[in-house]
Amino acid sequence: MQGGTDGRGHCRLSVPSISCGKCIGAVERALADCEGVVAARANLTLRQVAITLRDPETDPLPALEKLQARGYPATLLDPAAPADATDSGVASSLLRSVAVAGFGAANIMLLSVSVWAGAEGSARQVFHIVSALIALPVVAYSGRPFFGSALRALKAGRLNMDVPISLGVLLATGLSVFETAMNGRHVFFDAAVVLLFFLLVGRYLDQLMRAKARSAVTSLSRLAARGAMRELPDGTTTYLTLDQLQPDMVLRIAPGERIPVDGCILDGTTDLDRSLVTGEHAPVPAGPNAPVEAGILNLTGAIRMRVIRPAESSFLAEVSRMLAAAEQGRGVYVRIADRAARLYAPVVHLLAALTLVGWVLATGRWYESIFIAISVLIITCPCALGLAVPVVHVAAAGRLFREGIMMKDGSALERLATIDTAVFDKTGTITTGTPxxxxxxxxxxxxxxxxxxxxxxxxxxxxxxxxxxxxxxxxxxxxxxxxxxxxxxxxxxxxxxxxxxxxxxxxxxxxxxxxxxxxxxxxxxxxxxxxxxxxxxxETLRDGTVEAVAAFRAAGMRVELLSGDGKEAAQTIARDIPFDRVAWGATPAQKIARLEELRAEGRHVLMVGDGLNDTAALAAAHVSMAPGSASDAGRLAADFVFTRDSLDAVTGAYRIARRAETLVRQNFGLAILYNCIAIPLAVAGYVTPLLAAIAMSTSSIVVVANSIRPERQPTFRFANHPAQETAG
CATH class of the missing domain: 3.40.1110.10 (Calcium-transporting ATPase, cytoplasmic domain N)
Structure with missing residues (x-):
């Protein structure tokens, strides 16, 4: 567990049982009244929970016990473990289950062909018995991912998406065993096992696509050094692990090693690969007094460096936390999906029960009615709706990261997509910050x-x-x-x-x-x-400034310069850039007052600033961005942090936010369209359990695939904009 700058304790839990939007709400509600827990945020894509505790000494054990009691076994996340270790284990287990189900389905289908071809009497009964001998162990083994999850949920007194799936598979298998025992003509072992096979295929593909969506998060673990050689006062060295490195220690970094923590070079010259920080892959020469960040690669020369910050406060740790938090925001779309997921279980069971009763009353045929009800249980799945937002946010976080932009909260992505006004600070933002x-x-x-x-x-x-x-x-x-x-x-x-x-x-x-x-x-x-x-x-303008301002204005936005510097300095910059309004001599209070004026006009403002004097304005804006060179307080207050030197990162983030909003709307449309078509067909008896399994799995896969598909055209549209208006 780590202590934060806010005096709280922070830890992360691995909760593999998180599988849908309903699980997110259940986990967070379980921890809401847990002793010592101040806040908890569940992460669907990473299947983790970030917990804020009362203080660093608070024991997280009560939180683990509370989750265990609610059917969500959890373990403290080991920061040193590979981020994708759990994913590999889950994927391998699912793949084995798919193989067993596929083998069983193929053999049972062969036996079923003989029955369909006209086998009668004892021959038909033998085929049924052999099918049962194959189906029972196959269902028992391959159904574990669904049965285990459903059983944990029921023991905890709740329902999840695997309860109706398990109920459908077990009903089909149980009816078939009963028919075999009674020497009946019709059994459904083939439907039950093939149903299970397609459900598993869908879950396995979903697992792979989620792993791809969060690749930006997991890839950072490979950039973290495991430790470094510390130089002792007598000149000797000793190896220390990453968590043992503390400020003011002197480290020796050899060529080819990654910088373990943030610091500065004491002596030695080298070339550094700072692409993680700046996005530029060209080597950068560095010597004494040059700052170095955790994760960058020392290319050519041996150096001695002094540690400035411990590992948990390093640049790499900050980036990791931002990416891991990318889907944890509770924006409008996430709240809609959460509410839908909570309603899913009671509604689908009621709908299936009503379907069963209705068909029995209408036809009097129990078997057909049960199978129609099973189809309703399986086809009405909230997975697509639950995945509509978080997978988009994780995929967007990956795209932002590749462009040198870190996002702290998925809800900020929604807010950035709605801006109509951009307000820029001058020194360190519009200019390079190195006057x-x-x-x-x-x-x-x-x-x-x-x-x-x-x-x-x-x-x-x-x-x-x-x-x-x-x-x-x-x-x-x-x-x-x-x-x-x-x-x-x-x-x-x-x-x-x-x-x-x-x-x-x-x-x-x-x-x-x-x-x-x-x-x-x-x-x-x-x-x-x-x-x-x-x-x-x-001062010199930051690269891309003119283009960024012009792009925002061409998109129909109002763009303002809000500087604390003098009139001459502000107007000198404004001569080269077509701002709609220029203000100078603004104090922090005056900057907040201007943002309040714009908010009163109904505007959604993006604030871009870097200094300590911009901190309050960054926090007060509708959404905010700060360069990586900003003060610690500025980076902490901003919703986005960009590490590249060019200001085109701001317009790039807006472009990605607009695209993410489009994808979320598309995903909601796909999920709603699927349920509007699939549910009536299933209730009307036009969908078999097998088709229901295929449709349910396909809907989830389509939503995930849509969320991570590559961008084919820019979403940053340009339009005419009113003429420039300059004010003092």
């Missing part, structure tokens, strides 16, 4: 050294430019604090010193003069009661 100091600032060497010291302790890109542009000198500073949206402040020699927004810095200058926030293009600096000076910062 260069070109001039300005205080003249005094002492004040320049103080400004550099303050800048080196801030994460703001403009501060970084000041720190890199002025040689560092030892300065004793006290009471350091950073104010989001304003800047960084400290006490130096008994006097306050500020670096940041000009109007905020001007509060401590001689006479408390208020500076013009529109002056200059960079941060201002001042010592208390001293003069105010402004740095000049040059």
């Amino acid at each position: 260069v100091l070109t001039g300005g600032g205080p003249v005094s060497p002492e004040e320049r050294a103080i400004a550099s010291a303050l800048a080196s302790r801030s994460l703001h890109p403009a501060s970084r430019a000041v720190a890199l542009g002025i040689p560092a000198s030892p300065v004793a500073i006290e009471q350091l604090r950073e104010t989001p949206g304003c800047g960084v402040e400290a006490v130096v020699g008994g006097r306050r010193a500020r670096l940041g927004r000009p109007d905020w810095v001007a509060e401590i200058v001689t006479g408390h003069r208020t500076a013009d926030s529109t002056a200059g293009s960079g941060p201002a600096f001042a010592l208390e009661s001293g003069p105010l000076s402004t740095f000049t910062i040059a």
